[in-house]
Amino acid sequence: xxxxxxxxxxxxxxxxxxxxxxxxxxxxxxxxxxxxxxxxxxxxxxxxxxxxxxxxxxxxxxxxxxxxxxxxxxxxxxxxxxxxxxxxxxxxxxxxxxxxxxxxxxxxxxxxxxxxxxxxxxxxxxxxxxxxxxxxxxxxxxxxxxxxxxxxxxxxxxxxxxxxxxxxxxxxxxxxxxxxxxxxxxxxxxxxxxxxxxxxxxxxxxxxxxxxxxxxxxxxxxxxxxxxxxxxxxxxxxxxxxxxxxxxxxxxxxxxxxxxxxxxxxxxxx
Amino acid sequence: xxxxxxxxxxxxxxxxxxxxxxxxxxxxxxxxxxxxxxxxxxxxxxxxxxxxxxxxxxxxxxxxxxxxxxxxxxxxxxxxxxxxxxxxxxxxxxxxxxxxxxxxxxxxxxxxxxxxxxxxxxxxxxxxxxxxxxxxxxxxxxxxxxxxxxxxxxxxxxxxxxxxxxxxxxxxxxxxxxxxxxxxxxxxxxxxxxxxxxxxxxxxxxxxxxxxxxxxxxxxxxxxxxxxxxxxxxxxxxxxxxxxxxxxxxxxxxxxxxxxxxxxxxxxxxxxxxxxxxxxxxxxxxxxxxxxxxxxxxxxxxxxxxxxxxxxxxxxxxxxxxxxxxxxxxxxxxxxxxxxxxxxxxxxxxxxxxxxxxxxxxxxxxxxxxxxxxxxxxxxxxxxxxxxxxxxxxxxxxxxxxxxxxxxxxxxxxxxxxxxxxxxxxxxxxxxxxxxxxxxxxxxxxxxxxxxxxxxxxxxxxxxxxxxxxxxxxxxxxxxxxxxxxxxxxxxxxxxxxxxxxxxxxxxxxxxxxxxxxxxxxxxxxxxxxxxxxxxxxxxxxxxxxxxxxxxxxxxxxxxxxxxxxxxxxxxxxxxxxxxxxxxxxxxxxxxxxxxxxxxxxxxxxxxxxxxxxxxxxxxxxxxxxxxxxxxxxxxxxxxxxxxxxxxxxxxxxxxxxxxxx
Ligand SMILES: Cc1cc2nc3c(=O)[nH]c(=O)nc-3n(C[C@H](O)[C@H](O)[C@H](O)COP(=O)(O)OP(=O)(O)OC[C@H]3O[C@@H](n4cnc5c(N)ncnc54)[C@H](O)[C@@H]3O)c2cc1C
Ligand code: SF4
Ligand code: SF4
Numbered sequence: 001x002x003x004x005x006x007x008x009x010x011x012x013x014x015x016x017x018x019x020x021x022x023x024x025x026x027x028x029x030x031x032x033x034x035x036x037x038x039x040x041x042x043x044x045x046x047x048x049x050x051x052x053x054x055x056x057x058x059x060x061x062x063x064x065x066x067x068x069x070x071x072x073x074x075x076x077x078x079x080x081x082x083x084x085x086x087x088x089x090x091x092x093x094x095x096x097x098x099x100x101x102x103x104x105x106x107x108x109x110x111x112x113x114x115x116x117x118x119x120x121x122x123x124x125x126x127x128x129x130x131x132x133x134x135x136x137x138x139x140x141x142x143x144x145x146x147x148x149x150x151x152x153x154x155x156x157x158x159x160x161x162x163x164x165x166x167x168x169x170x171x172x173x174x175x176x177x178x179x180x181x182x183x184x185x186x187x188x189x190x191x192x193x194x195x196x197x198x199x200x201x202x203x204x205x206x207x208x209x210x211x212x213x214x215x216x217x218x219x220x221x222x223x224x225x226x227x228x229x230x231x232x233x234x235x236x237x238x239x240x241x242x243x244x245x246x247x248x249x250x251x252x253x254x255x256x257x258x259x260x261x262x263x264x265x266x267x268x269x270x
Numbered sequence: 271x272x273x274x275x276x277x278x279x280x281x282x283x284x285x286x287x288x289x290x291x292x293x294x295x296x297x298x299x300x301x302x303x304x305x306x307x308x309x310x311x312x313x314x315x316x317x318x319x320x321x322x323x324x325x326x327x328x329x330x331x332x333x334x335x336x337x338x339x340x341x342x343x344x345x346x347x348x349x350x351x352x353x354x355x356x357x358x359x360x361x362x363x364x365x366x367x368x369x370x371x372x373x374x375x376x377x378x379x380x381x382x383x384x385x386x387x388x389x390x391x392x393x394x395x396x397x398x399x400x401x402x403x404x405x406x407x408x409x410x411x412x413x414x415x416x417x418x419x420x421x422x423x424x425x426x427x428x429x430x431x432x433x434x435x436x437x438x439x440x441x442x443x444x445x446x447x448x449x450x451x452x453x454x455x456x457x458x459x460x461x462x463x464x465x466x467x468x469x470x471x472x473x474x475x476x477x478x479x480x481x482x483x484x485x486x487x488x489x490x491x492x493x494x495x496x497x498x499x500x501x502x503x504x505x506x507x508x509x510x511x512x513x514x515x516x517x518x519x520x521x522x523x524x525x526x527x528x529x530x531x532x533x534x535x536x537x538x539x540x541x542x543x544x545x546x547x548x549x550x551x552x553x554x555x556x557x558x559x560x561x562x563x564x565x566x567x568x569x570x571x572x573x574x575x576x577x578x579x580x581x582x583x584x585x586x587x588x589x590x591x592x593x594x595x596x597x598x599x600x601x602x603x604x605x606x607x608x609x610x611x612x613x614x615x616x617x618x619x620x621x622x623x624x625x626x627x628x629x630x631x632x633x634x635x636x637x638x639x640x641x642x643x644x645x646x647x648x649x650x651x652x653x654x655x656x657x658x659x660x661x662x663x664x665x666x667x668x669x670x671x672x673x674x675x676x677x678x679x680x681x682x683x684x685x686x687x688x689x690x691x692x693x694x695x696x697x698x699x700x701x702x703x704x705x706x707x708x709x710x711x712x713x714x715x716x717x718x719x720x721x722x723x724x725x726x727x728x729x730x731x732x733x734x735x736x737x738x739x740x741x742x743x744x745x746x747x748x749x750x751x752x753x754x755x756x757x758x759x760x761x762x763x764x765x766x767x768x769x770x771x772x773x774x775x776x777x778x779x780x781x782x783x784x785x786x787x788x789x790x791x792x793x794x795x796x797x798x799x800x801x802x803x804x805x806x807x808x809x810x811x812x813x814x815x816x817x818x819x820x821x822x823x824x825x826x827x828x829x830x831x832x833x834x835x836x837x838x839x840x841x842x843x844x845x846x847x848x849x850x851x852x853x854x855x856x857x858x859x860x861x862x863x864x865x866x867x868x869x870x871x872x873x874x875x876x877x878x879x880x881x882x883x884x885x886x887x888x889x890x891x892x893x894x895x896x897x898x899x900x901x902x903x904x905x906x907x908x909x910x911x912x913x914x915x916x917x918x919x920x921x922x923x924x925x926x927x928x929x930x931x932x
Contacts, residue, residue, distance in 0.1 A: 012660065012661075012668075014666075014668050015661075015668045015669065015670060017670075031660065033660055189649070189652065190652075191645060192641075192645040192647075192652060192655060193645060194528075194642060194643055194644070194645045195522060195528045195642040195643065195744045196524075196526075196528070196643070198744065199522060199523070199524045200524065
């Protein structure tokens with residue numbers, strides 16, 4: 001059985017600034033990283049590999065330099081890495097992105113049964129969280145979003161049981177395979193590549209699939225196939241903060257207040 | 271009267287064969303190790319050997335070392351006497367009596383007095399182990415009061431007793447004429463004289479006692495910790511010439527071995543080290559980890575390597591893998607992961623070891639195995655490694671924020687030809703809010719002293735110190751190469767660092783990457799400028815009260831800077847430093863080196879607490895440090911101890927304060 005992990009190369013947004021004059025992202029000199037949520041997706045794929053001996057393929061749609069992202073996935077132990085890159089894929093919104101990714105998954109499914117597709121919950125640049133659900137819908141797979149724990153997977157019964165992390169509560173669901181998971185950071189702790197794996201990954205093969213391979217209608221993908229476009233990017237005005245508690249006089253009380261607030265906002269789990 | 275040469279010849283031959291066989295068996299295992307260059311610079315090596323092995327320079331650092339000094343030299347002198355004994359035992363005519371009389375008598379006097387000295391020294395050794403045994407003689411698997419220790423001491427004592435017994439009896443019989451050359455034996459003779467006819471048996475028994483003990487000693491030697499008698503001298507010759515000791519580079523090629531996961535991955539010198547350990551326990555007494563209840567004991571690391579090698583050696587020699595793991599569950603020949611991660615790389619063990627064993631690099635090599643081959647390490651380090659790789663700083667702060675500390679100051683970018691020094695600020699100096707105050711202080715001091723300096727700003731990268739000490743050599747290697755390239759590109763020749771970790775890495779580690787820089791910790795440069803009168807310090811920081819100074823390991827022990835910080839504090843405050851009990855090369859780590867800064871300290875007492883307690887016994891108003899890690903550790907430790915009124919200051923701040931008040 002094959003596990004497909006979708007990974008996206010994103011600019012390290014903590015290092016991205018917005019040009020106050022043109023209102024565009026200053027991407028110059030900003031390094032690219034693997035979308036942090038996707039590192040958890042890769043890890044979960046590898047755990048399936050460790051537990052059930054599934055094979056893992058990583059796919060990414062992006063420019064040629066997104067290959068680095070896939071090499072990282074290879075260094076962690078995925079069996080196959082495919083870069084979906086073509087000029088006609090460029091300028092895609094979430095709809096067009098999910099079309100290309102779905103087509104690639106379908107193609108993989110022709111070679112080997114796909115059991116699970118894993119996406120990050122969202123990206124740190126686009127932040128829409130739509131691509132995963134888009135793929136699931138397009139392929140007709142069970143859609144399991146915000147997964148923070150995989151409870152069980154039964155290859156013979158073709159079913160999967162996961163826990164979803166919702167606001168203030170959890171939900172346990174069972175679904176038939178093939179299923180698409182979008183995952184949150186609490187799911188696992190990504191592994192670290194060994195030096196041997198890193199050295200192997202340097203000249204491991206990253207397959208390149210362009211539209212000649214996928215053969216999609218050029219009007220349905222890329223910029224042309226994207227009904228949404230960005231009209232303006234800007235930094236939101238920072239809301240005026242308010243001072244709570246008195247840390248100088250009552251540090252314990254202030255700390256407690258902070259913890260309460262963080263719990264309230266779901267920034268902290270007990 | 272000479273007892274049975276043929277019988278003795280057979281016993282001697284058998285002992286020698288057994289000895290050679292044992293030595294061969296053990297020493298051939300050393301060849302299982304990886305190659306390492308230790309034959310360069312023979313002149314320097316000879317000097318080290320004379321100093322440390324023959325002059326026993328390190329041994330004599332502890333008062334009781336004098337006792338060993340006596341035994342060591344007696345051993346050398348008596349080797350001649352014992353050699354004669356063995357030869358004459360087989361060929362009775364072949365003895366030192368053949369030498370000119372003057373020489374012979376001189377030797378006899380020497381033997382006589384030295385034997386007495388040895389006997390006294392052995393008595394002290396017995397007493398020390400039995401009555402006032404210091405705790406560091408005991409390690410987990412080797413005890414100070416072990417049968418082996420007493421057996422060897424008894425062997426030596428018996429040899430001396432037999433020596434005096436035989437010569438005393440011979441003198442009493444009138445068979446030995448050179449009585450003037452043997453004052454001690456002559457005294458013994460006067461006690462033995464009443465035995466009259468029994469003297470013959472005294473001679474006989476003494477001779478055989480001497481013979482048998484000597485042969486037993488020869489047979490036992492290679493199987494005991496006293497193998498160091500054979501290995502310690504060459505070990506001092508092969509010692510590292512790179513003090514401070516960095517760790518060696520690794521080659522990253524497909525199919526290679528990364529780090530040390532089994533004993534044969536060590537170099538031959540690492541293995542030879544393990545044969546040279548005298549189990550003196552000095553490293554253990556100095557180790558901050560051992561002293562605060564961590565599972566690490568540098569002596570046990572060395573002992574485990576030896577035990578593991580002896581156990582796995584035979585299989586390894588036949589090309590089979592060993593069965594006893596080098597890293598795993600607690601055992602005499604196995605190191606636990608907890609012990610490997612407990613090291614702060616402070617170097618105290620290496621500083622203490624009388625026979626120049628290099629414990630710390632062995633620990634780092636095993637860390638490399640865990641990180642690079644197993645990708646298995648304490649959870650906290652994952653973030654650190656990722657942050658270092660992606661953002662080139664331990665906190666993962668955006669590199670663009672590196673020069674934020676500059677804000678209101680007028681700081682020039684470094685430009686070759688225009689600015690003399692590169693001020694390499696380092697990660698703590700750039701990002702840590704407390705250390706940023708030190709950076710600003712240092713900038714003003716450098717300006718006040720008229721130093722021409724500039725920074726790399728947002729182009730500066732982490733030096734990689736923590737990565738290297740934590741065993742992530744792969745990443746370190748990459749960062750070091752990038753930095754070396756950057757320094758070359760910018761034409762950097764002279765560097766000032768704020769942090770001793772940057773200092774050691776740029777100065778000692780990057781040398782392995784082909785970069786020779788003049789790197790100095792700011793304290794060295796400033797103290798020079800003060801001494802030459804370019805900067806005047808007139809006690810303006812007297813308000814800091816009583817100041818004690820903590821030697822950072824990487825400034826002091828690793829780079830030998832002890833005086834400059836003290837001079838600066840004295841000039842800036844008008845008063846000499848109030849020394850802590852352990853200072854200079856005996857300084858006790860703050861607990862943050864070796865990447866421990868980024869790890870939880872869950873086992874035993876916190877190292878910084880132990881050090882803070884020691885500082886507090888001097889009732890200081892200010893603890894002075896010269897390292898950002900020490901700064902953090904002391905501030906945290908003082909807070910934990912409820913002693914916040916004691917301030918912690920970096921020397922740069924002290925100088926800045928002194929300048930301000932003028
Ligand atoms: C403000 C903004 C401006 C944009 N500007 C442009 C532009 O100018 N030009 C342009 O071409 N695009 C642009 N886009 C990109 C595009 O709309 C989306 O980034 C892209 O379609 C994916 O959506 P997302 O990043 O929100 O992914 P999400 O839906 O948040 O991603 C969820 C998961 O889907 C998977 N995934 C998402 N994208 C990929 C991928 N490419 N390959 C593999 N897996 C993936 C990952 O597992 C990811 O964790 C912009 C997006 C935004 C929000
Ligand atoms: S370097 Fe320091 S912490 Fe490490 S073993 Fe030696 S003495 Fe102990
Ligand atoms: S390693 Fe050196 S200091 Fe430590 S016990 Fe052995 S000989 Fe002594």
